[in-house]
């Protein structure tokens with residue numbers, strides 16, 4: 001049975017999303033306390049695949065996860081999908097009314113991204129609350145359960161509230177209905193699933209120094225071939241202040257005729273190109289398990 005590593009404990013958005021993506025076949029879903037553990041377990045073969053939230057509608061790229069991906073040389077991206085994260089306000093069980101319980105909250109414990117996703121709700125309904133940032137949404141739920149304290153709430157999935165036997169104090173508290181998270185799966189083996197309509201390729205490009213207009217040349221190698229890019233983002237190389245690489249998502253498979261020649265052209269001007277993966281991509285309307 002294939003093992004799928006995800007950011008735990010049980011009940012995270014990542015786990016919900018992994019179950020949605022790997023809906024067909026039998027898999028073992030294995031929680032890890034930190035995203036770096038998810039990468040390490042996949043790298044050393046303890047897990048076959050690792051699930052990584054990489055970008056959010058509201059927050060943009062999860063920079064720490066992009067950096068982990070870049071640092072994990074041997075783990076190509078094998079697939080990408082989009083999942084709507086629905087967050088809820090979760091508290092200990094009590095006989096008091098929900099309004100009273102919300103009024104009595106002093107602290108909210110959750111993951112930074114989840115708190116950001118619910119910013120408007122928290123500002124209007126819980127202006128008095130302070131925030132504790134923890135490693136995942138389900139970890140916040142676990143902490144609330146352990147504390148057994150009615151003045152603390154977590155933000156997390158419905159699944160986590162059920163798992164820890166807590167109450168939903170408010171459902172679907174995310175600020176925007178179009179709040180989606182883009183997930184990738186890393187691993188050595190290709191995935192065997194229904195062929196998708198779209199493929200993507202992700203590359204890292206380091207520009208040569210002292211080459212004015214290098215980025216323009218990179219972009220034009222794609223432009224004149226009419227190859228669409230869906231994302232370009234610079235990240236510091238961390239080797240020297242002011243040195244960057246570009247993280248580029250390309251809407252084309254590396255198996256195509258055009259893309260390899262574009263990459264050759266970019267290398268020819270002195271850029272370093274590293275492929276992070278060429279993989280199937282599933283939008284939310286084109287679900288992997290339709």
Ligand SMILES: O=C(O)C(=O)Cc1ccccc1
Pocket residue numbers: 007011012013014015053085111113114135136137138181
């Ligand atoms: O903390 C979690 O539950 C995660 O899986 C990370 C996360 C949090 C919010 C949106 C998407 C992923």
